Amino acid sequence: MAGSSSPVRFALVFLGTPLEALAHAFGSRYELPVPVWLFIAGGALTVTLTFVIVAAFSRGGAERYAGAQLTLAGTAFGRLLGRSWLSATVRAAGVAALALVVLAGFAGITDPNRNIAPTLVWIVWWVGFSYLAMLAGNIWPAVNPWRTLYDMVSSGRGERQFPPRAGGWIALAGLLAFGWVELIFPFRATPLALAWLLIAYSALTWAGMARYGAQAWLSNADPFHRVFELFARFAPIARGPQGDLVLRPHAAGLLARDSPKSSSAEIAFIMAMLAIVLFDGFQGSKHWVAVEDAIHDINPALGDGVWIALHTAGLLAMWLAFLGLYYAACALARVAAGGAPATLDYARAFAPTLIPIAVGYHFAHSFTYLLVQGQSLVFLLSDPLGLGWNLFGTRDFTPDIALISTRTAWYLALGAIVSGHAISVYLAHVAAERLLEARGRALRALVPMTALMVLYTIISLQILAEPLVRYSGPQQTII
Numbered sequence: 001m002a003g004s005s006s007p008v009r010f011a012l013v014f015l016g017t018p019l020e021a022l023a024h025a026f027g028s029r030y031e032l033p034v035p036v037w038l039f040i041a042g043g044a045l046t047v048t049l050t051f052v053i054v055a056a057f058s059r060g061g062a063e064r065y066a067g068a069q070l071t072l073a074g075t076a077f078g079r080l081l082g083r084s085w086l087s088a089t090v091r092a093a094g095v096a097a098l099a100l101v102v103l104a105g106f107a108g109i110t111d112p113n114r115n116i117a118p119t120l121v122w123i124v125w126w127v128g129f130s131y132l133a134m135l136a137g138n139i140w141p142a143v144n145p146w147r148t149l150y151d152m153v154s155s156g157r158g159e160r161q162f163p164p165r166a167g168g169w170i171a172l173a174g175l176l177a178f179g180w181v182e183l184i185f186p187f188r189a190t191p192l193a194l195a196w197l198l199i200a201y202s203a204l205t206w207a208g209m210a211r212y213g214a215q216a217w218l219s220n221a222d223p224f225h226r227v228f229e230l231f232a233r234f235a236p237i238a239r240g241p242q243g244d245l246v247l248r249p250h251a252a253g254l255l256a257r258d259s260p261k262s263s264s265a266e267i268a269f270i271m272a273m274l275a276i277v278l279f280d281g282f283q284g285s286k287h288w289v290a291v292e293d294a295i296h297d298i299n300p301a302l303g304d305g306v307w308i309a310l311h312t313a314g315l316l317a318m319w320l321a322f323l324g325l326y327y328a329a330c331a332l333a334r335v336a337a338g339g340a341p342a343t344l345d346y347a348r349a350f351a352p353t354l355i356p357i358a359v360g361y362h363f364a365h366s367f368t369y370l371l372v373q374g375q376s377l378v379f380l381l382s383d384p385l386g387l388g389w390n391l392f393g394t395r396d397f398t399p400d401i402a403l404i405s406t407r408t409a410w411y412l413a414l415g416a417i418v419s420g421h422a423i424s425v426y427l428a429h430v431a432a433e434r435l436l437e438a439r440g441r442a443l444r445a446l447v448p449m450t451a452l453m454v455l456y457t458i459i460s461l462q463i464l465a466e467p468l469v470r471y472s473g474p475q476q477t478i479i
Helices: 006-015 036-057 062-067 076-081 084-107 116-135 145-153 167-183 191-212 214-221 223-232 264-282 286-298 304-336 343-373 376-380 406-436 439-468
Strands: 237-239 245-247
Touching: 036 406, 036 439, 084 116, 084 145, 084 191, 116 191, 116 223, 116 343, 116 376, 145 191, 145 214, 167 214, 167 223, 167 264, 167 304, 191 214, 214 223, 223 264, 223 343, 264 304, 264 343, 264 439, 286 304, 304 343, 304 439, 343 406, 343 439, 406 439
Parallel strands: none
Antiparallel strands: 237 245
């Protein structure tokens, strides 16, 4: 970052972001064999061709795909997951991890690289449980320490019915607040600050559970429960209609006819999931640097509060832009299909089809971070507070930043983003046929939605490419 302008250097220091994280832990970018724009164009073309193929050849099959499942109840794996001792162990581990984060925050060293609290919060919990939820199955309800501790002391008396229209908006506000902490809060990696944030979140969560009941609060108002639940609709392991564990194809949970329609709050929530990940990458792009440089040139003496406000406005603007583009595409889909039903009906029908895009974004953005930075857990477990302990003999372990190459990271991320958008195109096709019944109207309605997904593909790949890859032409010009 030696060539960065002064406001960018200031932003990096002020926001407390390690340089390794911005470059996904890589010291250099991968030299592409062809210009970057060809990869982006190829990704957009792949999504477009998916629409053409689905329109030409898709004739049902969604119901069979959604219904294909294998019960795990009688298998060795299913019996293992049903063991009471395993459930108790998992819950105890969740409570212990929560206690350790708070203890490390108050009693541990202030260096976030030598204190286990930031690693447990940002890598193990947020990134790790997100990956489990979307690629395997959602185990967060079984681990959730706030639910465990509440169940230990609560009798369930005095609980009220949750207001049906309020929950989704509370969860949305919580997700945006979390996104702000993750991307903008200056002390997000400070162990003491994390401990106080967890205490504040604990107080809010337990107050909500006490008033409305644990399950009602979590299902309606808790942003993390909602994120993991939405990711889990893509996962292959889930609860069947009878409550038993089943194995199903990926994304089958997004094709079920009996799935409830998305509310306006859930639509905005899914858009926030997309915007938070994209804004994280956008902050390191040349476009955002240009904005910072322009503001710095106007007044080089701006204080910290202005930079916080700028990043906050950027995050909200990206969320509102995603939301506005989505509703505009739904309005165009309504016009293309010949009118009825209302635009909101299109928005509610298509919203779950965007979840594979969120999965692709999250995988592409966080995979190398999890793989490289997650290695720090090896030495932190031996010395969680940074006090010189060596409990398991791994204190001197050094993470291998070459565990995955920049080239591999680029192609994995490229594949994840393009695959996520392609899957969403097919899901949107199924949703349109169910909403409109007439195949011709459904295909016409899909044109604006596919155009939106192509636009999302271009934007996401452009943002992803900047810290990872480059192409040096014959004249050594960076394209």
